[in-house]
Amino acid sequence: MSILGIALFFFMKASYQHSYFFAAFLLILLACEPPSKEPVTSTPEEKPSLPSWQEGSSKSSILDFVAKTTDPQNPDFIPEAERIAVFDNDGTLWGEQPFYYQLAYAIDYVKKEGPNHPEWGKSPVLKSAMEGDLKGILSKGEHGIIEVVMASHSGMTEDQFKSNVKEWLNSSKHPETGRPYNQMIYQPMLELLEYLRANGYKTFIVSGGGIDFLRVWAEEAYGIPPYQVMGSSIKAKYEEVDGEMQIVKIPELNFIDDKAGKPVGIHQQIGMKPVIAVGNSDGDFEMIQYATEAGGPRLGIYIHHTDSVREYAYDSLSSIGNLKRGLIEAPTRGWVVVDMAKDWSTIYPN
Numbered sequence: 001m002s003i004l005g006i007a008l009f010f011f012m013k014a015s016y017q018h019s020y021f022f023a024a025f026l027l028i029l030l031a032c033e034p035p036s037k038e039p040v041t042s043t044p045e046e047k048p049s050l051p052s053w054q055e056g057s058s059k060s061s062i063l064d065f066v067a068k069t070t071d072p073q074n075p076d077f078i079p080e081a082e083r084i085a086v087f088d089n090d091g092t093l094w095g096e097q098p099f100y101y102q103l104a105y106a107i108d109y110v111k112k113e114g115p116n117h118p119e120w121g122k123s124p125v126l127k128s129a130m131e132g133d134l135k136g137i138l139s140k141g142e143h144g145i146i147e148v149v150m151a152s153h154s155g156m157t158e159d160q161f162k163s164n165v166k167e168w169l170n171s172s173k174h175p176e177t178g179r180p181y182n183q184m185i186y187q188p189m190l191e192l193l194e195y196l197r198a199n200g201y202k203t204f205i206v207s208g209g210g211i212d213f214l215r216v217w218a219e220e221a222y223g224i225p226p227y228q229v230m231g232s233s234i235k236a237k238y239e240e241v242d243g244e245m246q247i248v249k250i251p252e253l254n255f256i257d258d259k260a261g262k263p264v265g266i267h268q269q270i271g272m273k274p275v276i277a278v279g280n281s282d283g284d285f286e287m288i289q290y291a292t293e294a295g296g297p298r299l300g301i302y303i304h305h306t307d308s309v310r311e312y313a314y315d316s317l318s319s320i321g322n323l324k325r326g327l328i329e330a331p332t333r334g335w336v337v338v339d340m341a342k343d344w345s346t347i348y349p350n
Helices: 003-013 016-032 057-069 101-116 118-122 124-130 134-138 141-153 158-171 187-198 211-222 261-269 282-292 325-333
Strands: 084-087 202-210 229-241 244-255 276-279 299-304 336-339
Touching (some): 057 299, 057 336, 101 118, 101 134, 101 141, 101 158, 118 124, 124 134, 124 141, 134 141, 141 244, 158 244, 202 211, 211 229, 229 261, 261 282, 276 282, 282 299, 282 325, 299 325, 325 336
Parallel strands (some): 084 202, 202 229, 276 299, 299 336
């Protein structure tokens, strides 16, 4: 209660004969009452957008695009329900050199479980995996990788697979950086995901990697829930295991979510064409093409690995994350090419 309020309270309580005294006292208090002030409100300081991105055309292109598509007064405004952004994973959200991290898991699993599967020794590819011979696996190309991954992903329940992947992530480290694999993620891309979600965009992973493998850890790493993760898959069946009905993964290919498969997967699982598509290799070309040729405001982004000091430098000559057509056609298609060495002030989270 203010001083004036207290005085009025006692004035009302005073007897009539003392009213003159209180009236005089009230006048004095009115003279002393400090002027009222408007309450001071402080606006929290806004965080800088994309702080790990250097100032330049790549960052500006992203910020300008998001600004215009989220401004109701802008002719390029996109309703929030239609703001879909899709991201490749390997080489886009986390690393992929010197070879795919899911393949690293598969090789480690086959080496560990090899003694329990004597039949694996009959396969040259699985024999190479048990011996840790990466060249022997890659010499068979995509089929060699698929065979190793299939052996490490099938013949078990979904819960057993999740447990195996979590155990591997907690114990394995990248052979060159010494970081756990789930810390080999890109800080600038984490910021981009967060920035887009803060502006009403839904973020999806559309990966050539295994969908079940990604769903184990993607939410913790990227904030992307399992139902917004798409990837390659093997078949599964629902059957009784140890007295319980469970999903069991079987060694048959179901869907390859790469190249032309990515637009098909997006169509089947999202049902809407993306507004933003981000990748790093020619395996992502069709996904970015599908998104940016849809009409209206669209943004295609390529992450170009140019940093041989802090990460890796590779593109058209690499067997992992090969990027040739994308680099050639990006300028004429209006796609943003992010130069990791120039555009990112940091690579991995601290």
